[in-house]
Amino acid sequence: MSSAINRNRQLSEPTIARLPVYQRIAQEMLRRGLTKTDSKRLGELAGVTAATVRRDLSGLGPLGTRGSGYDVQTLEVQIDEALGHNRLYDVVIIGLGNLGRALAGSNNFLIRGAQIVGLYDVDPQLIGTEIAGVTVRDPRDGISPATIGVICTPTEVAQETANALVEANIHAILNFSPMVLEVPVGTAVRYVDFSIELQILAYHLTNGTGPLGGGLLRTLGLTTPPVAARPS
Amino acid sequence: MSSAINRNRQLSEPTIARLPVYQRIAQEMLRRGLTKTDSKRLGELAGVTAATVRRDLSGLGPLGTRGSGYDVQTLEVQIDEALGHNRLYDVVIIGLGNLGRALAGSNNFLIRGAQIVGLYDVDPQLIGTEIAGVTVRDPRDGISPATIGVICTPTEVAQETANALVEANIHAILNFSPMVLEVPVGTAVRYVDFSIELQILAYHLTNGTGPLGGGLLRTLGLTTPPVAARPS
């Protein structure tokens, strides 16, 4: 077990959602050879206030230096650890249309520690072919055990795909279809819906509020606390 | 200007982000021939409490009926209007890799009122071909004016693509690359980052918190208030 300071102070959901953003920024800074930064700069780039950055990062332990700022390398490592990237995640992707292929082939989608252990599609044309170095199989022949299942199927079969994932003992699902899934208690589902962002943009365009017209430098859409429905 | 009751009470960002979810549910209910529903059922499906549903919907005006619930059709129409779907949105997509094609070809991505007026890619193999009924053009020949620009290019060219969009007088950008963009004040950028959802799942898997283990029925990842960086 890699330990480190690991102040396991519970992080708030908004904070958790911002950590990947800070990390992206840190990685970009490292790529550019930047070794130091501060909360003001991070906030500008992430689209939040400096105070929020400090509050967020302080939750990971005291990783800044008063009077000078944050070491970018340390930032990157500590966020990585906080997010659990030091673990290994086996990922399966079901549905290899354009979206599934985009995810399988992207080097932005998979976090450090995540690896694709299975790609599935019912299309006989695809079965047997290789995508991103993994052979596509038929999901009806069974899905291999994994940590995270990603649903990229058409909406109509999203629910049965979820059932198959649960069957395969996968308890964490990332659902790219707009279908609201029914899953047993204990299985986590997160939804990614592109059109929601489009709709939010449309709302603000219509109302002239928020991101537009407010004299804002830039905005950043983040993901929010998963809210729970209590079993009725 | 189509008016309706249009209680233009300012909606909160969390509410705006949930409206598309309610609408998806309403559409699904209509498809199934359901004409009535209530806040309890909506909350279960959306993954929020009934009180939140009522509070959210009350912001659109009094569209429910005490004692009986909500008319699904009315719900659909009113949310549509509130989100500004009665307007027309011209959309251009830059970058037609798997992701760009997935968006162009998806009938979930484009909201009512949105239409693709331009598809762009620098790949000579793609230029001149048709995708989703639209001819692909070279972005270096200029980008046609539009309401919303969607960036699906590789990370490396995301910034210059954003510049080109701004140049084309497009003030609302949906950025699917993980690049934090620098844009002039007055231009709205929203970021969609698949890996953030994956990272949030990973965090909860590691810490055994949140969505997992809490005895929750299901969770729903929504998008959050765009937070502003004040120009420094």
Place this chain on the structure above:
DNA sequence: GGATGTGAAGTAGTTCACAGCC
């Protein structure tokens, strides 16, 4: 009777402002 719509209460998240440390 039953579900909405909403004041009031409670909770969570953000921002201020400054003490503490480099």
Place this chain on the structure above:
DNA sequence: GGCTGTGAACTACTTCACATCC
């Protein structure tokens, strides 16, 4: 001097609980 880390103040959002209306 300057920037972090954090109590305290503030703001926003959610949930409760019930009066209101069908």
